[in-house]
Amino acid sequence: MSLRHAVLGLLASHxxxxxxxxxxxxxxxxxxxxxxxxxxxxxxxxxAESGFVEVVGEGARGSRTFAITDGGRAxxxxxxxxxxxxxxxxxxxxxxxFLLFLLPPEEQRVVLERELAHTAAEEAMLRELDTVIVEGGxxxxxxxxxxxxxxxxxxxxxxxxxxxxxxx
Amino acid sequence: MSLRHAVLGLLASHxxxxxxxxxxxxxxxxxxxxxxxxxxxxxxxxxAESGFVEVVGEGARGSRTFAITDGGRAxxxxxxxxxxxxxxxxxxxxxxxFLLFLLPPEEQRVVLERELAHTAAEEAMLRELDTVIVEGGxxxxxxxxxxxxxxxxxxxxxxxxxxxxxxx
DNA sequence: GATCGACATGTCAACTTCGACATGTCGAAG
DNA sequence: CTTCGACATGTCGAAGTTGACATGTCGATC
Numbered sequence: 106m107s108l109r110h111a112v113l114g115l116l117a118s119h120x121x122x123x124x125x126x127x128x129x130x131x132x133x134x135x136x137x138x139x140x141x142x143x144x145x146x147x148x149x150x151x152x153a154e155s156g157f158v159e160v161v162g163e164g165a166r167g168s169r170t171f172a173i174t175d176g177g178r179a180x181x182x183x184x185x186x187x188x189x190x191x192x193x194x195x196x197x198x199x200x201x202x203f204l205l206f207l208l209p210p211e212e213q214r215v216v217l218e219r220e221l222a223h224t225a226a227e228e229a230m231l232r233e234l235d236t237v238i239v240e241g242g243x244x245x246x247x248x249x250x251x252x253x254x255x256x257x258x259x260x261x262x263x264x265x266x267x268x269x270x271x272x273x
Numbered sequence: 274m275s276l277r278h279a280v281l282g283l284l285a286s287h288x289x290x291x292x293x294x295x296x297x298x299x300x301x302x303x304x305x306x307x308x309x310x311x312x313x314x315x316x317x318x319x320x321a322e323s324g325f326v327e328v329v330g331e332g333a334r335g336s337r338t339f340a341i342t343d344g345g346r347a348x349x350x351x352x353x354x355x356x357x358x359x360x361x362x363x364x365x366x367x368x369x370x371f372l373l374f375l376l377p378p379e380e381q382r383v384v385l386e387r388e389l390a391h392t393a394a395e396e397a398m399l400r401e402l403d404t405v406i407v408e409g410g411x412x413x414x415x416x417x418x419x420x421x422x423x424x425x426x427x428x429x430x431x432x433x434x435x436x437x438x439x440x441x
Numbered sequence: 442g443a444t445c446g447a448c449a450t451g452t453c454a455a456c457t458t459c460g461a462c463a464t465g466t467c468g469a470a471g
Numbered sequence: 472c473t474t475c476g477a478c479a480t481g482t483c484g485a486a487g488t489t490g491a492c493a494t495g496t497c498g499a500t501c
Binding site for chain 1: 275278279282285286301302303304305306307349350353354358359360361362363364365366367368369370371372373374375376377380383384387391413414415416417419420423424427428431435
Binding site: 164167 | 478479480481482483488
């Protein structure tokens, strides 16, 4: 279960409310792991019970800000360094790209154009995020943005090539 | 649920037994979707009930070979072209890379070296698969292998840079 | 003819995830 | 003063996934 350590990791970077964590799962972490608020709130409760996070403040509308504890930091390190990674992946887009060439050419074209547009949009979003981070003085997550900005053009070029091959 | 369409897609490429499909999920499809035999056999049953696949032969040890039907092919096309893709991803390795820079440098180094070794091994495996496919006269899945052979070196270079940055 | 590893299928309880429902607050704009 | 959208948390049944248990066959090697 990576959810537990993903939440712990986000809190290791900065204290946050469940709501803010949900937003981070929707934005920065969305390319690695998906989770909705209905998973995040119970998980925060379990992490608190384990002593890995604690409530450090209460704000408007009943919001509670959680922070990682020393025990939580130790657990995060232990998991990152000592626990053998689970290499299983679940990525519907990758399944679709994999199966694409079983379709008739005209259907391939429709899918390729949709994927090309989506990839270009992702790239634009990442470029914007990159600017925000650089101008904001950096972030421990910046290297991952750099990686995305290198892999997305490779994917976009590949999609374009496949599209060109349909015509050629 | 992509499992259904991943199984359907594999059968669209070639008839297969549940056992063979399990092997394909462990090898070629492993970078896109993970599933074990305990999911695949019941799914084959459900696909047969829906009329998307059918048993086309029985072999040794009670094995049954399934093939896609015309209805199955239509369903695969419908899903690929008309159903809006779910863009959610679940990738523990990506979570680990994302959280890496929250760790102390010495722990980063350990993780980076492990990931570098794993990425190099993946690359070697894909190169071998590429050779097998090219010598075997091609495959509808070959373009995806090409994509992997382009993205993996980008990732490997990135990992190496992060490692170099720890020393420099 | 015994053993062993790959082939082959199946079930099931525990756990994780999804999507809908539910409830309420706060600030801004009309 | 009402309305509306963002903020904020929570539960729960249904669906999907995992990992262990279970069972048996076939071919090759000793």
